[in-house]
Amino acid sequence: MYFPYLIAYMLAGFVISLITFVWALNAGQFKDQQRARYLPLQGETGPASARPSRFYRFKIIILFTLACSGLVSTAVVIVLIVLQNP
Amino acid sequence: MASTANEQAPSYPTAIAFCLTSTIWFAAATSFGMIAAGYLFAPDFLANIGWLHFGKARPIHVNLVLFGFVTPGLLAAGFYMIPKLLRTELFSEKLGVFTAVLWNVTMLCAIVGIGAGYSQGREYAELPWTVDLMIVVLFVLVIFNILMTIRQRKESILYVSVWYITAAVVLTGTTYGIGNVIWKPDTGALLGIPDAILLWFYGHNIFGLLLTPMGLAVAYYVLPIATRSPLYSHTLSLIGFWSLIVVYTHIGTHHLLQVPVPTYLKVIAIVDSVAMVIPVMVVLINLWFTVKGKWAEIHQDIGAKFVFAGTIYYFFVNIQGSMMSLPVVQRVTHFNNWVVGHAHIGVLGFAGVTALGGIYFLLPRITGKPIYSRFLADLQYWLVLIGITGFAIVLTIVGLIQGQAWINGETIYRVLPQIQPYYIARASLGITIMLGAYIGAYNIIRSIFFNPGATAK
Numbered sequence: 150m151y152f153p154y155l156i157a158y159m160l161a162g163f164v165i166s167l168i169t170f171v172w173a174l175n176a177g178q179f180k181d182q183q184r185a186r187y188l189p190l191q192g193e194t195g196p197a198s199a200r201p202s203r204f205y206r207f208k209i210i211i212l213f214t215l216a217c218s219g220l221v222s223t224a225v226v227i228v229l230i231v232l233q234n235p
Numbered sequence: 236m237a238s239t240a241n242e243q244a245p246s247y248p249t250a251i252a253f254c255l256t257s258t259i260w261f262a263a264a265t266s267f268g269m270i271a272a273g274y275l276f277a278p279d280f281l282a283n284i285g286w287l288h289f290g291k292a293r294p295i296h297v298n299l300v301l302f303g304f305v306t307p308g309l310l311a312a313g314f315y316m317i318p319k320l321l322r323t324e325l326f327s328e329k330l331g332v333f334t335a336v337l338w339n340v341t342m343l344c345a346i347v348g349i350g351a352g353y354s355q356g357r358e359y360a361e362l363p364w365t366v367d368l369m370i371v372v373l374f375v376l377v378i379f380n381i382l383m384t385i386r387q388r389k390e391s392i393l394y395v396s397v398w399y400i401t402a403a404v405v406l407t408g409t410t411y412g413i414g415n416v417i418w419k420p421d422t423g424a425l426l427g428i429p430d431a432i433l434l435w436f437y438g439h440n441i442f443g444l445l446l447t448p449m450g451l452a453v454a455y456y457v458l459p460i461a462t463r464s465p466l467y468s469h470t471l472s473l474i475g476f477w478s479l480i481v482v483y484t485h486i487g488t489h490h491l492l493q494v495p496v497p498t499y500l501k502v503i504a505i506v507d508s509v510a511m512v513i514p515v516m517v518v519l520i521n522l523w524f525t526v527k528g529k530w531a532e533i534h535q536d537i538g539a540k541f542v543f544a545g546t547i548y549y550f551f552v553n554i555q556g557s558m559m560s561l562p563v564v565q566r567v568t569h570f571n572n573w574v575v576g577h578a579h580i581g582v583l584g585f586a587g588v589t590a591l592g593g594i595y596f597l598l599p600r601i602t603g604k605p606i607y608s609r610f611l612a613d614l615q616y617w618l619v620l621i622g623i624t625g626f627a628i629v630l631t632i633v634g635l636i637q638g639q640a641w642i643n644g645e646t647i648y649r650v651l652p653q654i655q656p657y658y659i660a661r662a663s664l665g666i667t668i669m670l671g672a673y674i675g676a677y678n679i680i681r682s683i684f685f686n687p688g689a690t691a692k
Contacts, residue, residue: 158437190460
């Protein structure tokens with residue numbers, strides 16, 4: 150009999166989320182969204198950035214290649230699996 | 236002390252304590268991972284050391300990565316960014332530092348407990364009952380500190396990062412005890428299939444409701460600052476947050492599609508797993524449009540570099556995860572190393588890399604000095620990146636070999652010789668990740684305690 154535990158588990162998240170959403174709605178958390186976009190930048194006086202190295206473009210290309218190869222590999226494998234297991 | 240920031244800026248001892256916690260346990264976790272990887276191609280490796288055999292090294296590795304490295308690393312960034320975003324101070328730095336100390340004690344107890352044979356034998360829930368209790372206490376302390384900080388805030392609007400972190404700790408703190416069946420101290424489990432159902436609701440939520448929201452919180456904070464750009468859309472970010480909460484909470488049963496669980500649970504799990512494309516792409520479109528055309532700024536900040544790489548892994552792991560939930564795909568990809576590769580892309584590639592990014596981003600801002608060595612940080616970046624990408628490729632290949640063998644009715648022992656070379660490659664790639672962890676530990680500790688302040692390259 151798993152229902153009591155499962156329901157307790159799902160209810161815990163659901164009730165907390167619902168209460169929080171209602172609070173957010175009433176507290177105006179979904180208003181003034183334009184100002185919210187800038188919140189991380191307020192008072193930000195971070196350290197001066199170092200100059201980019203001359204390998205910048207090279208590294209970006211490597212990263213992009215890695216990303217694309219992973220995506221293509223995953224896509225090929227999934228297509229092959231689907232074709233072999235109709 | 237030389238400072239590039241405000242002289243009166245708070246010192247953030249809680250964030251520093253969690254940085255150190257994460258850094259040290261990253262090195263320890265990868266070391267245990269290497270030991271476990273050694274067993275896979277050399278089964279007699281360290282065979283005479285009872286508390287280090289594969290059945291113990293592996294759960295120690297998994298739990299140290301989840302609760303020792305990634306969670307504290309993301310919490311470190313959280314304890315820095317939440318006061319900043321709310322224009323206040325952390326409710327109690329003393330409580331925060333105490334939590335970090337207790338966190339380390341808990342991780343030590345986890346190693347001793349599992350090493351001594353008290354594992355509860357449920358994936359992601361192996362920790363002994365006493366350690367479960369300690370983790371619940373830790374989350375209660377973190378929740379209390381964060382909620383009280385929110386209560387005393389001077390900024391009325393909660394930025395999306397605050398939403399994500401708060402949701403992560405509250406939902407995990409609430410559900411950890413249920414998922415670990417904490418009311419049954421002797422076993423920490425129900426009986427039969429119901430236990431599997433409950434376990435995977437909890438197990439997948441460790442990634443979906445703990446690591447993912449905290450990782451996204453860090454990305455939403457770091458990338459706008461690093462590129463000096465406002466967030467593309469805060470409304471979109473909130474849509475992503477609430478859709479994640481709705482969709483991600485009940486996809487755990489996709490781990491049990493070959494198991495006699497109720498069909499409606501499987502259907503819900505599959506539909507919501509595919510629907511995860513919505514919150515994932517909402518987040519990524521928002522973040523990538525925010526940094527569009529600002530590649531140079533990302534490259535300049537090593538923290539942002541890590542975080543941006545984390546967003547790419549986030550894309551892969553989630554698209555892969557949605558596809559893997561389809562039964563026809565799972566026939567090949569489940570119960571083999573494909574899933575292990577998938578888990579490493581998610582936990583290390585996305586959440587772990589993002590945690591490292593958060594640490595490197597906040598350290599100069601807390602200490603007022605550049606990190607000890609930009610070169611070592613770059614070296615760690617590439618070691619981890621190459622390690623995890625290679626890991627994913629090798630484990631995917633191994634998974635396909637195992638999956639096809641399974642479908643063809645091949646016996647397991649005839650497949651093992653075929654995959655041994657890949658296990659050696661896997662261990663080799665693990666060495667690069669472990670090396671990166673130790674280099675990072677040295678760099679971060681030097682940045683905090685022994686930093687002359689002028690060695691950044």
